[in-house]
Amino acid sequence: MKKDKTPDLKTGRNDPCFCGSGLKYKKCCLGKANIKPQSIKDLYFRKHQIRLKEPRDIEGIKKAGKIGLDLLNLIEEKLGPGMYTEEINKLSHEFLAKNGAKSASLHYKGFPKSVCVSVNEVICHGIPGKRIIKDGDIINVDITPILNGYYADVNKTFFIGTPGENAKKIVKVSKESMKAGIAMVRPNNTIGDIGWAIQTYAEGQGCSVVSDFVGHGVGFMFHEPPQVPHFGKKGEGVILVPGMVFTIEPMINLGKKDVRILDDKWTAVTADGSLSAQFEQTILVTEYGFESLTPFE
Numbered sequence: 001m002k003k004d005k006t007p008d009l010k011t012g013r014n015d016p017c018f019c020g021s022g023l024k025y026k027k028c029c030l031g032k033a034n035i036k037p038q039s040i041k042d043l044y045f046r047k048h049q050i051r052l053k054e055p056r057d058i059e060g061i062k063k064a065g066k067i068g069l070d071l072l073n074l075i076e077e078k079l080g081p082g083m084y085t086e087e088i089n090k091l092s093h094e095f096l097a098k099n100g101a102k103s104a105s106l107h108y109k110g111f112p113k114s115v116c117v118s119v120n121e122v123i124c125h126g127i128p129g130k131r132i133i134k135d136g137d138i139i140n141v142d143i144t145p146i147l148n149g150y151y152a153d154v155n156k157t158f159f160i161g162t163p164g165e166n167a168k169k170i171v172k173v174s175k176e177s178m179k180a181g182i183a184m185v186r187p188n189n190t191i192g193d194i195g196w197a198i199q200t201y202a203e204g205q206g207c208s209v210v211s212d213f214v215g216h217g218v219g220f221m222f223h224e225p226p227q228v229p230h231f232g233k234k235g236e237g238v239i240l241v242p243g244m245v246f247t248i249e250p251m252i253n254l255g256k257k258d259v260r261i262l263d264d265k266w267t268a269v270t271a272d273g274s275l276s277a278q279f280e281q282t283i284l285v286t287e288y289g290f291e292s293l294t295p296f297e
C-alpha cells in the first residue's frame with residue numbers, strides 16, 4: 001500500500017503529542033478539550049518548529065529576494081579576469097546599503113564579509129579577499145539580503161571568460177540539480193523527495209553531492225527549520241505544506257563529495273581539488289506546487 005502522506009492533523013493516540021511534551025498524545029493533550037492544534041500552522045510549529053509564512057511575509061521575502069537578484073545581475077556585468085574577490089564584496093555591501101538592505105552573512109558566527117565568493121574548487125563560504133579571478137574560472141556568489149526584517153537567500157555560479165569542458169559540465173549539472181529539486185516541491189511531497197531527485201540526477205551525471213551542507217528554512221531568520229538535504233530517500237522527512245519557505249542549494253562536485261575546511265575556519269574546498277558549483281533559490285510551497293521567491297532561469 002502506498003504510504004499515506006496527508007498531514008496528520010488528528011494526532012494518533014500513540015503519537016508524540018503535538019504540544020511538544022514528549023508524552024504520548026493519549027497521556028497528554030487528548031481529552032484536554034481546550035488544547036487542540038488550531039491549524040496546520042500551529043501543528044507545524046509545535047511538531048517541527050517550522051514557521052509557515054502568511055501572504056504579507058511572502059511579499060516581504062520576495063522584496064528581499066529582488067534585491068539579491070538585482071545584485072547578482074550587477075555582479076555578472078562587472079565580473080572579469082584580474083579582479084580581486086574583495087571587489088565583489090565591496091560592490092555588494094554598497095548595493096545592499098543603497099537599497100535599504102543588510103547582509104545576513106556579515107558577522108554571522110564571525111563571518112567577516114557581506115557575501116560568500118567561492119572560486120573553482122571552493123564549494124561554499126569562500127571569504128572575499130586577495131584571490132584574483134582569472135579567465136576560465138567559475139565563481140559562485142551567495143547573497144542573503146535582509147529587508148524590513150525579511151530574509152531571502154540566493155546564489156549563482158558564473159563563468160569568467162571562456163570556460164573549459166569541466167567548468168561547463170559542473171555548472172550545468174549543478175543548475176539542473178537545483179531545478180530537479182525545485183520540481184519536486186508541491187504539497188504532500190516530502191523534504192526527502194527533493195534530496196532524492198537531486199542526488200539521482202547529479203550522480204547519474206557522474207558527479208557527487210556534498211552532504212556536509214544543506215538547504216534550510218528561511219524568511220524570518222537566516223537559517224530556520226527544516227534542513228533540506230540535497231540527498232535522500234523518496235517519501236522521507238517532513239511533508240510539504242503551503243506556506244513553507246526554504247532554500248534549495250545543491251553543491252555538486254566534479255570529483256568526490258569529500259570536503260576540507262581551510263585554516264580560516266570557513267572556506268570549504270573539495271578534498272580532491274576538483275571543481276564544485278552551486279545554484280540556490282528561495283522556494284515557497286503553494287497550494288498546487290511552488291513559487292520561487294528568487295526566480296532566475
Ligand code: MF3
Binds near residue numbers: 108153247
Ligand atoms: N548564504 C549561505 C547559505 O546559502 C550561507 C552563508 S554562511 C556565511 O546558506 F556565514 F558565510 F554567511
Ligand code: CO
Binds near residue numbers: 153216247249280
Ligand atoms: Co542558503
Ligand code: CO
Binds near residue numbers: 142143153154
Ligand atoms: Co545562500
